[in-house]
Amino acid sequence: MVRLITQNLLSCPSRACAYPTNFPLSFRNVEKLEMVDAEFNEEFMRGVLSRIEWQALRKSAAELGNTDLPEQGPDIAQPEAVSLDLLKTLHHVLLEIVVADGEMVCPQCEHIYRIKDSIPNMLLAEHEIRK
Ligand SMILES: [Zn+2]
Known part of the structure; x- marks a missing residue:
């Protein structure tokens, strides 16, 4: 399944x-x-707060039509101080939005990774694989 919690870790x-x-x-x-x-x-x-790249997540969520995340990310040095409201918003964005069909495109080489039936095809041609 392609959810933002996964996509936020993918390069x-x-x-x-x-x-x-x-x-x-x-x-x-x-x-x-x-x-x-x-x-x-x-x-x-x-626990997940410190692993999120906030601005990347906001950008990706907006690409999927969700603009609920505030511009300013939470203070990850104080995860216990982050409001429940923000955690719930983040929960929805990270875990409840699933891209079933579409494409993910590398901003550098513009390779297209297709998503079909919720499964991303991350395969590259042989010459593109990092050794
Ligand atoms: Zn690339």
Whole structure:
């Protein structure tokens, strides 16, 4: 399943590309989005805060039509101080929006990774694979 919690950790694996310019993969031609219900787990959400690249997540969420995340990310040095409201918003964005059909495009090499039936095809041609 392609959810933002996964996409926020993905950078283009091509050997032509390097972090940070190969991140985040942009959503394009998204033809099918699904909303799923995921159980809210406050402890998990506080734990995940430090692993999120906030501005990349905001950008990707906006590409999927969700503009609920505030511009200013939470203070990850104080995860216990982050409001429940923000955690719930983040929970929805990270875990409940599923891209079922569409494309993810590398911002550097523009390789297109297709998503079909919720499964991303991250395969590259042989010459593109980082050795
Ligand atoms: Zn790339």
